Amino acid sequence: MTEQNTTTLGENAVWARGLSKRYGKKDDPVLQNLAMTVERGSIYGLLGPSGCGKTTLLRCIVGRLSVDRGNLVVLGEKPGTPGHGIPGSLVGYMPQEMALFNKMTIRETLFYFGRIHRMSSHQIDERILFLLQFLTLPDQGRIVDTLSGGQKRRVSFAVALLHEPELLILDEPTVGVDPLLRERIWEHLVKIAGHDSLKTTIIITTHYIEEARQANTVGLMRGGRLLAEEEPNILIQKHHINSLEAVFLKLCQNDDLAEGDDLENGHVMSAGTTDVGERTPLLAGNRGVEFSEEIQTDHIYEHKVITTGSRCTCGLPSGKNIVAQFLKNLTLMKRNIGFLLFEFILPSIQIVLFCLCIGGDPYNLKVAIFNNETSGFSHLFIQNLDNTTINKVMFSDLGSARHCVEKGEAWGLMTIGENFTQDLITRFSNSSHVSNSTLDGGTIKLYLDMTNQQIAVMLQQTVAEAFETFSRSLLTMIGLNPDIAQLPVKLGEPIYGSLDPSFTNFMAPGIILSITFFMATGLTTLAFVVEKKEGLLERSIVSGMTPFEIMLAHVWTQLLVMTVQVGLLLMFALLVFHVPYKGPLIWVIILVLLQGFCGMTLGVIISVVCEEESSAIQLALGSVYPMLLLSGIIWPVEAMPQWLRYISVCLPMTYGADAMRAILSRGWTLTDLPVWRGYLVTLGWGFGLLALGGFILRLRQ
């Protein structure tokens, strides 16, 4: 690199050559071979029509977007270089949108950003007093949501000014600000830019073109290129017009003519070949740096020592940033106490509904009975049918009984033959010579509506139990051993669980885990998508937070919420609805919290790929995932199809449900479980997904 170039870079806060950027592969380029030079300690007014690429350029400068082509040097290094303060404390960024936490006070907002910039409480307090007075802001205890649009803009401006950064990037700071205050803002900008020790560099976009006359340099931008870059007065003199607006108009017309000439001459200018330096002598190309020159940008000069503390360059998450984010999350939760209480009790409502409505055994099931036997003991069999499960509806003719089931008024039809008792006695007492017609006559026939498997299984079991009780009585009456009625397979005392297992108890572990999982997924997605949409995520990241730190802080906040949720959930399940548990409760709690953590990782993934709360991807994931989970809740890992086992996303629930059943009903601990290794592997997947989420978030911003 030549000495001249090094000097030029050293003097410049921003030095850009040949910048090109497009959002999607098929989109038109937003920046086209753009050249820009911003001197240190100067005010640079970036002017141009809506959609010409100003915000895109600013986002490249603050390190939130990477350029596709070209060289960009900001305060001596490429934005995003590890250890460089951009994004970070070297820059103060005021985006176009408000990007403020609506439920926080002005003071809390400034403290949040101050902490990220490693300012002490004393420093923050001092700056708050100054900024409140300077920007005529209302009381610092006012909630941002209650401020007017103009006041919110000024708070947003205060955030950018707070830590007295070396580079101020202001995207339309004066919109909605009264002329008097606008004048004062410009006065302040001129003061801090010209201040010997501060030497702040300011890049400002504005729609009020004339106010940019106070800037040291203006860049007139159109279609992703700078048409001119010069001191405003020189521009005006050169064009012999008395307003910047008129100069801009003239340059646009010239640009249109030049483009027309190029087309006529058969020379179509494409992005990347446009050399604006040749069109106007006012551009940075004339300031001693060749456009096409490739430069080495590492460590060109020393940074100014900033007054605030700086973060470690080791790449590890910063505890201070996580604390700042965590405190902010707590404040926001405190402000939305109604929603917080709802979050706390929602899982309990879900488990109560499950235990009351879904988990219990079905009862009061109507069965149509046609008993064709006039004398005998069949009425005793009917009496033995459990009255809680079966609602017996007696019919005197077969046709009406069948019709009742066909109309859907009963779940099944039971018929008893006219010689039922006699044929059954013959079957028991003379079994070696019993004919098929006798066997048939002594058989109870059941015709079920099998469209509901659970109800059908329940009815079969209830009828079988009633028949066994009835047969024992009959065998005793005719002087035979009642045990003949029993199947020659004996169900011994269970090693674990009870002889009369309950559907609720079977399903409860999986349901508890899935409730926790989906609450964590939903709340994580909501928190991230909202912050992303409102530009808050971007602002925090430009201030120096990493996506991973934001996620870790969210995990901690969510863990707090989940602890209360899980406490209430288990209280209802175990104490109110008596889901049996043997194992130490602490293992159950750990297991459920781990499940919630896995849910959060899914939430992060969803939020990084979704732009809106109701995005299609979110809906798709939200509907496919439960299907996978259901198989996990019901079947143990070994009973799952092999391919399903390898779908990582369904494993937390599968291992979790197995593990929780074992802890609740067998009294095991997590380390006793044959599945615990698998569960930990799954958690590894969870962390992996979390890291992937952070990576995608970084790429997509």
Ligand SMILES: Nc1ncnc2c1ncn2[C@@H]1O[C@H](COP(=O)(O)OP(=O)(O)OP(=O)(O)O)[C@@H](O)[C@H]1O
């Ligand atoms: N995330 C994005 N994805 C795709 N296109 C985008 C994205 N952001 C901006 N654009 C497009 O890039 C172009 C330049 O947008 P940009 O916001 O940089 O313009 P601008 O000059 O700042 O406009 P304004 O003055 O209205 O804010 C526009 O056509 C816009 O639609």
